[in-house]
Amino acid sequence: MNRTAFLLFIFSLVAFYLIGSNNEASLEAYEVISEEQRDSLTTERAYEQVMNVLMHPRCMNCHPTDDVPKQGMDRHPHYFGMSRGKENKGFSVTKCATCHQEENNLNSGVPGAPHWSLAPSSMGWQGLSRSEIAQRLLNPETNGGKSHEELVTHMTEDELVLWAWNPGVDANGVQREKPPVSEEDFKKAVEKWFDEGAPIPSK
Amino acid sequence: MKIALKVNGEQHSLEIADENTPLLWIVRDLLNLKGTKFGCGKAACGACTLHVDGEAVRSCSYAVKFADGKKVTTIEGLRNEEAPHPVQQAWLEHVVPQCGYCQPGFMMATAALISKNQEPTDEDIDNNIINICRCATYYRMRKAIHRAAELERDRLSLSTKNIENGEE
Ligand code: FES
Ligand code: FES
Numbered sequence: 001m002n003r004t005a006f007l008l009f010i011f012s013l014v015a016f017y018l019i020g021s022n023n024e025a026s027l028e029a030y031e032v033i034s035e036e037q038r039d040s041l042t043t044e045r046a047y048e049q050v051m052n053v054l055m056h057p058r059c060m061n062c063h064p065t066d067d068v069p070k071q072g073m074d075r076h077p078h079y080f081g082m083s084r085g086k087e088n089k090g091f092s093v094t095k096c097a098t099c100h101q102e103e104n105n106l107n108s109g110v111p112g113a114p115h116w117s118l119a120p121s122s123m124g125w126q127g128l129s130r131s132e133i134a135q136r137l138l139n140p141e142t143n144g145g146k147s148h149e150e151l152v153t154h155m156t157e158d159e160l161v162l163w164a165w166n167p168g169v170d171a172n173g174v175q176r177e178k179p180p181v182s183e184e185d186f187k188k189a190v191e192k193w194f195d196e197g198a199p200i201p202s203k
Numbered sequence: 204m205k206i207a208l209k210v211n212g213e214q215h216s217l218e219i220a221d222e223n224t225p226l227l228w229i230v231r232d233l234l235n236l237k238g239t240k241f242g243c244g245k246a247a248c249g250a251c252t253l254h255v256d257g258e259a260v261r262s263c264s265y266a267v268k269f270a271d272g273k274k275v276t277t278i279e280g281l282r283n284e285e286a287p288h289p290v291q292q293a294w295l296e297h298v299v300p301q302c303g304y305c306q307p308g309f310m311m312a313t314a315a316l317i318s319k320n321q322e323p324t325d326e327d328i329d330n331n332i333i334n335i336c337r338c339a340t341y342y343r344m345r346k347a348i349h350r351a352a353e354l355e356r357d358r359l360s361l362s363t364k365n366i367e368n369g370e371e
Contacts, residue, residue, distance in 0.1 A: 079247065080247070081329070081330070081333060082333075085330070091327075091330040092316070092319050092320060092327075092331060093258075093259050093312060093315045093316045093319060093320075093331040093332075094259065094312070094330065094331045094332070094333055095258075097258070097260070098246075098252075098258075098259055098260055098261055099246035099260075099261050099264055101264075101266065101269055102269070103266075105223075105246075105264050105265075105266065106223070107223065107225060107244070107263075107264070108225075108244060108245045108246050108263060108264035109245060110246045110264045171245045171247075
């Protein structure tokens with residue numbers, strides 16, 4: 001009796017799996033739900049996603065509060081004593097562009113993107129909380145005079161910002177980790193958050 | 204891809220199969236200018252430093268496509284024995300090299316430094332001359348950099364005087 005029940009149970013599991021995996025209607029339904037979920041992105045969730053990206057080393061490493069760029073997932077200080085220098089682009093002779101070109105160098109593992117530089121010190125984020133970062137981001141006195149509209153453009157179109165999703169390989173040829181939110185979802189989250197007036201949750 | 208380069212004053216037109224080939228490979232292997240050295244291949248040591256349009260770059264990490272239409276200067280093009288560049292003169296005076304392998308990179312970085320700053324402080328040197336020398340010639344190097352800057356100041360004031368006197 002127990003054995004029969006057990007066999008029936010296994011059979012129904014297999015049948016359920018086979019029907020489910022061959023059923024196109026259920027796959028479509030899954031996609032529809034996924035779209036709906038996207039449309040129903042809440043402002044809080046959008047804020048969370050934006051911040052999850054901004055807090056990731058791919059973004060944070062070039063937003064130091066101590067003038068020293070950071071490298072790697074462990075955020076160690078940039079080798080060779082490099083620091084901000086003049087205009088966020090290094091020193092007069094040894095500058096960011098001495099090694100960093102307009103695109104990733106897959107031979108040397110040196111990352112690159114157009115106008116490679118540190119974020120200005122007023123946009124230093126390291127060590128700040130999410131809401132403090134958001135405040136700096138939104139404040140025209142710290143963000144270089146940018147309106148919300150200009151911030152959306154900067155965050156969704158600037159090639160150096162978007163480098164985070166094309167970070168290339170490191171000096172050992174290992175692919176650099178990307179931010180935890182996809183480029184597409186990040187752009188959607190940015191648009192949603194700013195559409196709602198970019199509120200910063202109080203907690 | 205066709206690449207046009209002016210290297211040490213000489214125009215070259217090169218057919219390059221891979222536009223991402225490091226400029227260092229082109230300079231050493233195609234143009235046979237062996238003065239520029241390969242050290243790390245990762246933009247870390249500076250042995251491969253040369254100038255592209257007057258700016259110091261690490262040519263092991265510089266795709267040749269970015270140099271298209273630009274002027275490249277290597278250690279061979281700095282100056283010659285009859286008229287040494289201030290950096291070469293200072294290096295000779297202070298007998299800087301030990302094994303010598305890193306020196307062309309340091310000299311090119313220094314040449315770029317004194318072209319922009321004829322009175323570099325020790326801090327300027329620390330910030331800008333960050334190449335690596337395994338023989339640790341840093342002590343002599345620092346003295347030579349200050350001397351090269353002094354020679355460059357002399358050279359500039361001399362040429363200013365010549366211009367004032369109507370000479371070229
Ligand atoms: S060989 Fe280019 S920096 Fe070391
Ligand atoms: S002189 Fe030998 S590495 Fe510098």
